[in-house]
Amino acid sequence: MQKKKFSSQKIAPYLFVAPFVITFLVFSLYPFVSAVVMSFQQVNGFQDATFVGLKNYRTLFQDGDFYAALWNVARYTFWTLLILIPLPMLVAYVLNQKGIPFKGFFRSVYFVPVLTSSVIAGLIFRYAFSSEKTGVFNQWLSVLHIGPVDWLNSPHTAMFALVIIAVWRWLGTNMIYFLSGLQGISPELYESASMDGANSWQKFWFVTIPMLKPITIYVLTISIMAGFSLFNESYVYWGAQSPNNVGTTLVTLIYKAAFTNGNFGYSCTLGVALFVIVVVVNLIQTRIMGLFRD
């Protein structure tokens, strides 16, 4: 009896985690492993695959589109990090102050874009960034006697269009993360800072920012992943082909290799490359931020 009880207690936790583990094995690990396997294959049509060794990887390193896409997503990630960490932190800080009027209203307003579908938002922005004089952004510029600008067809303005939609969309999410972080900071810290004679800027700099570090690292990590796997916004702006690759992303290439060219092997090769890149960037990032040290 004693023994049985022991075994049952031992089994129970496994049973409870089983749904997750099974789901993970079937829907995450298995596809991941088979993607790695497929990245070494040439897939001809639907039922026929042959191993081609490193051929796909050689193609990858000679593929100009791959470097163009990598350069695009790297720039995109850089700009989103530069804007989407300090700005939401500041907004959250302001909205967390006592005595700010319409606090709930502003919090909702910043969060609403997150709830829209990225495809619908992309469509609206595509019209707003129209090359015509009547496009929203060109109308604004015309007040300053600039333009009309062909936003989506030149490299710098195209990147601007991508970053703007990201800022509009993700400001709210990141703000929520920082708000929750701010609410976790003990008021006593601020009190003792006041007693030491710190002004509000010093309090923000020496108390708030260090205390928000775990949240900042989290936001940084997911932003890097999101940046490198950019797809929807680019696809809505340009579809699978953007003129001279101004909006091509790594996921655009993966999508195109698989569903336009039917080249599943190469598509998986690109996927593996994306995985390696994101892992490496995140490792460097956590090393610099000292995530695992303290």
Next chain:
Amino acid sequence: MNMRFSKKLAFGAIALASTVVLAACGKGSSDSGKNSDGSTDLTFWTFVDGQGTFFKDAAKAWNKSHPKQKINLKVSVLPFDQENQKLTVALKSGSGAPDIVDVELGQAAIQLKGTPQYYSLNSALKPYRSVLQKSRLDNFTKDGKTYGLDYHVGEVVTYYNTDLLKKAGIDYTKIKTWADYTKAGEQLKAKTGKYMNELEYAGMFQLDSMVAQQKADYYKDGKVDVNNAAVKRALQMQHDWIYKDKIARSAVGGNLDNDQFFAEMNKGNVASVTMPAWYMQRMVAHMPKLKNKVAIAPMPVFQQGDYQTAGGGGTGTMVTNQAKNKKLAAKFVVWAKASKGQAYKIWENLGFDPIRTDIWSTDRMKADNDYTEYFGKDIFDIYSKLSDQVHVVTKTDSFAPTINDYILKNTLPSTILKDKMTPTKALDTAQAALKKQQSNQ
């Protein structure tokens, strides 16, 4: 909790879960065979609402005329990209595909790659072949087997805004060659300041048509050949219209099949557009101001002997090899499009030029509908005259998507969108790059 009970509960849960899973697996097979009323279930995926309705109606008509082979058609309308993705995954994994599916021409290349996972329509097509437009069947034919049947021919014509041309004193019926067209454009520009047309840099209908009308292609003996004289002539002409003759500009929105261009055309800012017959549907739906002002004319030509039309776009309905009753599905698909009564409905309900061309000259094609009200009753007089000139460029070869991709990404943006390269240089560059890619495959 009693441990015996908890153990039972746990095993019970697992057993329950596995039953659910097994039941889900088994469902597919229990659907095969016939329903109690003798009808056979068939599933159909498409990406156009209208085509879904068309097939629903076709199933009703079929059941009336084929009481012994009744079908119960379940239609799913999916977004364009999603349909292709789901279909590709289902065929690759060997389960989950519908019985019948609409495959757009551009996607047919990957659907037919390797050993096609589709059922040949050859025997079902036998009674109809002589009345169907051949180049349209060829699009979906591989190794002598036809896997898809198109809705329409997609004959390319030039649509003129007669109101605008009148203001500039131009008679569109006098335009026979592209040189005439250019001259008319110059006259139009001088008198009204408006453009003769707009040119695609994120679309290939214009380039394809102007290549196809010269009986040329992007291929020669299975090898990529994008820098041949015909392609150069076509692209040079388009380039000249923008940068030399200044009678055109690059299309707003990148192609001629988007809301921004529809608005542009509707406002009367563009005098003509050369597009397939299905563009009539876009005009009726999105350019109400041009009602009764649009004339349909044959495409101008480069030189005598060129065709005055081409075939553009298309969607084939195909039967997958996962269909439970392939023979019945194939018979139904062919009947739904190629039988006489149904072919009329392709025109009346969908506004397409039906793939069955022998009905084009009948009176029923002149009957009142949204299209005859908009364009006049003689639409098919012009289409009929051109129906033996429909040449198409290769779109369903396995390398065709790569060619498309390259031209859309590099060649058109650096010649039509921006004047960065001469058409000759752009096409020579494309040929070199594509040749290398093709030999790597």
